[in-house]
Amino acid sequence: xxxxxxxxxxxxxxxxxxxxxxxxxxxxxxxxxxxxxxxxxxxxxxxxxxxxxxxxxxxxxxxxxxxxxxxxxxxxxxxxxxxxxxxxxxxxxxxxxxxxxxxxxxxxxxxxxxxxxxxxxxxxxxxxxxxxxxxxxxxxxxxxxxxxxxxxxxxxxxxxxxxxxxxxxxxxxxxxxxxxxxxxxxxxxxxxxxxxxxxxxxxxxxxxxxxxxxxxxxxxxxxxxxxxxxxxxxxxxxxxxxxxxxxxxxxxxxxxxxxxxxxxxxxxxxxxxxxxxxxxxxxxxxxxxxxxxxxxxxxxxxxxxxxxxxxxxxxxxxxxxxxxxxxxxxxxxxxxxxxxxxxxxxxxxxxxxxxxxxxxxxxxxxxxxxxxxxxxxxxxxxxxxxxxxxxxxxxxxxxxxxxxxxxxxxxxxxxxxxxxxxxxxxxxxxxxxxxxxxxxxxxxxxxxxxxxxx
Amino acid sequence: xxxxxxxxxxxxxxxxxxxxxxxxxxxxxxxxxxxxxxxxxxxxxxxxxxxxxxxxxxxxxxxxxxxxxxxxxxxxxxxxxxxxxxxxxxxxxxxxxxxxxxxxxxxxxxxxxxxxxxxxxxxxxxxxxxxxxxxxxxxxxxxxxxxxxxxxxxxxxxxxxxxxxxxxxxxxxxxxxxxxxxxxxxxxxxxxxxxxxxxxxxxxxxxxxxxxxxxxxxxxxxxxxxxxxxxxxxxxxxxxxxxxxxxxxxxxxxxxxxxxxxxxxxxxxxxxxxxxxxxxxxxxxxxxxxxxxxxxxxxxxxxxxxxxxxxxxxxxxxxxxxxxxxxxxxxxxxxxxxxxxxxxxxxxxxxxxxxxxxxxxxxxxxxxxxxxxxxxxxxxxxxxxxxxxxxxxxxxxxxxxxxxxxxxxxxxxxxxxxxxxxxxxxxxxxxxxxxxxxxxxxxxxxxxxxxxxx
Numbered sequence: 001x002x003x004x005x006x007x008x009x010x011x012x013x014x015x016x017x018x019x020x021x022x023x024x025x026x027x028x029x030x031x032x033x034x035x036x037x038x039x040x041x042x043x044x045x046x047x048x049x050x051x052x053x054x055x056x057x058x059x060x061x062x063x064x065x066x067x068x069x070x071x072x073x074x075x076x077x078x079x080x081x082x083x084x085x086x087x088x089x090x091x092x093x094x095x096x097x098x099x100x101x102x103x104x105x106x107x108x109x110x111x112x113x114x115x116x117x118x119x120x121x122x123x124x125x126x127x128x129x130x131x132x133x134x135x136x137x138x139x140x141x142x143x144x145x146x147x148x149x150x151x152x153x154x155x156x157x158x159x160x161x162x163x164x165x166x167x168x169x170x171x172x173x174x175x176x177x178x179x180x181x182x183x184x185x186x187x188x189x190x191x192x193x194x195x196x197x198x199x200x201x202x203x204x205x206x207x208x209x210x211x212x213x214x215x216x217x218x219x220x221x222x223x224x225x226x227x228x229x230x231x232x233x234x235x236x237x238x239x240x241x242x243x244x245x246x247x248x249x250x251x252x253x254x255x256x257x258x259x260x261x262x263x264x265x266x267x268x269x270x271x272x273x274x275x276x277x278x279x280x281x282x283x284x285x286x287x288x289x290x291x292x293x294x295x296x297x298x299x300x301x302x303x304x305x306x307x308x309x310x311x312x313x314x315x316x317x318x319x320x321x322x323x324x325x326x327x328x329x330x331x332x333x334x335x336x337x338x339x340x341x342x343x344x345x346x347x348x349x350x351x352x353x354x355x356x357x358x359x360x361x362x363x364x365x366x367x368x369x370x371x372x373x374x375x376x377x378x379x380x381x382x383x384x385x386x387x388x389x390x391x392x393x394x395x396x397x398x399x400x401x402x403x404x405x406x407x408x409x410x411x412x413x414x415x416x417x418x419x420x421x422x423x424x425x426x427x428x429x430x431x432x433x434x435x436x437x438x439x440x441x442x443x444x445x446x447x448x449x450x451x452x453x454x
Numbered sequence: 455x456x457x458x459x460x461x462x463x464x465x466x467x468x469x470x471x472x473x474x475x476x477x478x479x480x481x482x483x484x485x486x487x488x489x490x491x492x493x494x495x496x497x498x499x500x501x502x503x504x505x506x507x508x509x510x511x512x513x514x515x516x517x518x519x520x521x522x523x524x525x526x527x528x529x530x531x532x533x534x535x536x537x538x539x540x541x542x543x544x545x546x547x548x549x550x551x552x553x554x555x556x557x558x559x560x561x562x563x564x565x566x567x568x569x570x571x572x573x574x575x576x577x578x579x580x581x582x583x584x585x586x587x588x589x590x591x592x593x594x595x596x597x598x599x600x601x602x603x604x605x606x607x608x609x610x611x612x613x614x615x616x617x618x619x620x621x622x623x624x625x626x627x628x629x630x631x632x633x634x635x636x637x638x639x640x641x642x643x644x645x646x647x648x649x650x651x652x653x654x655x656x657x658x659x660x661x662x663x664x665x666x667x668x669x670x671x672x673x674x675x676x677x678x679x680x681x682x683x684x685x686x687x688x689x690x691x692x693x694x695x696x697x698x699x700x701x702x703x704x705x706x707x708x709x710x711x712x713x714x715x716x717x718x719x720x721x722x723x724x725x726x727x728x729x730x731x732x733x734x735x736x737x738x739x740x741x742x743x744x745x746x747x748x749x750x751x752x753x754x755x756x757x758x759x760x761x762x763x764x765x766x767x768x769x770x771x772x773x774x775x776x777x778x779x780x781x782x783x784x785x786x787x788x789x790x791x792x793x794x795x796x797x798x799x800x801x802x803x804x805x806x807x808x809x810x811x812x813x814x815x816x817x818x819x820x821x822x823x824x825x826x827x828x829x830x831x832x833x834x835x836x837x838x839x840x841x842x843x844x845x846x847x848x849x850x851x852x853x854x855x856x857x858x859x860x861x862x863x864x865x866x867x868x869x870x871x872x873x874x875x876x877x878x879x880x881x882x883x884x885x886x887x888x889x890x891x892x893x894x895x896x897x898x899x900x901x902x903x904x905x906x907x908x
Contacts, residue, residue: 207729275661396667
């Protein structure tokens, strides 16, 4: 049977298998979902065996367990390692969903539900592509799967797992489907990722909430001060002001800027899609450069004082922020993390106390486009999507990709089938049905041509 | 009989009368206490008649009723209007009380219970002071009482009541006992109050929360922008930057600054009590000037983005703040409110949308210390407390005082007998027994000398 035929004959089953995963609220950032994490891992082992793996195990970590599976054709053949994650982001705010986040539905040619793209939908494309290659005799390599349950909380235990199980995970190339394409009509492979450093910031003023009439004007207000500190982190040119922050940032080459300028990009459409009148960011760089090849500074959350109905006239005791920077290749997140903490502490006035707690972080990544496996992926995607994919650096972070390179010594092909419009991490996450099947086809085509040789 | 003798002969009865009020949980912010509000109003009419009023009525408003009472000696004589409130703040958290909040007790020389100071204790000083003056033939004026039941929820119906009953409330001077003294050993009269303007600010960026990896660096983050806007509202010298904000602020005179500098103030103790290392505020002004005679800008609440456990890497759609300024006399809260909204909107970048919704506001107040009634109050307090009271402007707001001036055309003497240590609005509210009787004495002494002439 041809790859396309196999897909057509199994569409309903593929979707049912995906839905069985989407129904499990494996929300890693919320502790109450611990049992759901285990359920989801369990479901994956069943599905991986069903898809043709020789064995599939749930392996413990200090946090959520890792699902491991493998299919060994012949120890002498090259090995592909497929990495994915089975955890998802919280679905909140629930009132903004048009469907129930954990009751998947197909409507308007799309699969709706939390995880339908990120990353249950995309991992399923990998697994079903593998199934087809195996069942149709197109597989010429061994395949290993490692699905973690803590990607959305920064993969705190994955690096240690890789180090501990270095031999088990040994592979020649790694496949990851957890990124987006440039556009619906522009297939692309991701050749670069940004790194990340994230902090929790706590500002303490007086030892209790004070009456703003009795104390206002005499005592530093921690919210006012937090705003000042945060406002100062980015200058009028959109440059991050942390001393030394840009030391390891490599300027884009003329060639690279030329490649980026070839990516179709309609700024008016981009603005309309997110509902903003004007874009913003570092001066001297195009929008696509700013959101993929340059660092950024975002306050992801802020809170403090009275946030209820009506008004309360207080000078609060505390104010908090969750702060992140996206980094680019060569910037070291640990170095940046220390830099930020030291800088913020050093500029904080004595009228308040500032506490910076580093949260997760990760390195950026660059994939050379002359890598043989890259060329095979390029061809496979070209067949499935009818167009040669562009090479594009993207703004998101998958810190583990850099860890894989360091620990396992293997490069990763970022074969992502997501689209911006899929609204991952947001209400109404979805995935086009069409793309789900084209993704599966791409993976099967990849295996068809991959034998570890050029 | 002398005033002091009358007090000594009636101490037990005075306390019993106060206790009968303190036992009624007239908690206005909690709807379930509606019946208690009526009970408390009823009890006051009985006590006012008992104290010598000719008549006492419960008058309806759109909310809790107002207790009105009067004693007319002679229509040709001047009239004093006494304003107070019979409602109290909730007693929660109950577990922090050492006594039961609505079962008053005398221990360690203090009266313990919710309302023992604010404002049942202080209103009782007014009423018993009046009783003594009347019974001892020391009264040379007519007296009216207006006790409201909604002070703790912002007096939503009092202004309308004053306008509707303008003739009934006509008076030459108003007495209010609802403020604090500078310290236990430093009697003082409050000669100024700050005004207030309060807003809700909403900043909208993209039409949904965005992935900070995919969009960070290209799209304005509403939290980043809110921080910038807020940080810019106060400059490095602690001055509010809204154009025209200080236009109506009168500079403190050398004389006034000298008076303020005479108020005993231990900065080390002040800092230790609120747990801060350094104070903060407008350059060129002392702490007491800053927290009572100068305007202030406080963000009372802020929120936006992800504020839960762990981390979420988003560029949020919205960010919010609750913002207040304390104003000084002559600053018009409506004018300031418009100024702020216009300024914020004008400086907001086109990358976001800013919405400013004015919340409540109120005028500041100044009582001239050469006012004859002030001089009489000063003398009266000096007799009762054995020390000439200081004239002290305070930082809080009692918007109704300015409303009285505008609607009834009368100045208010802020004859407050409270102390910071009395813990009003907090668990274990109390009032020193000694101060209770000295307050009564002050009021009686005031009437003894007040005849509307110099």
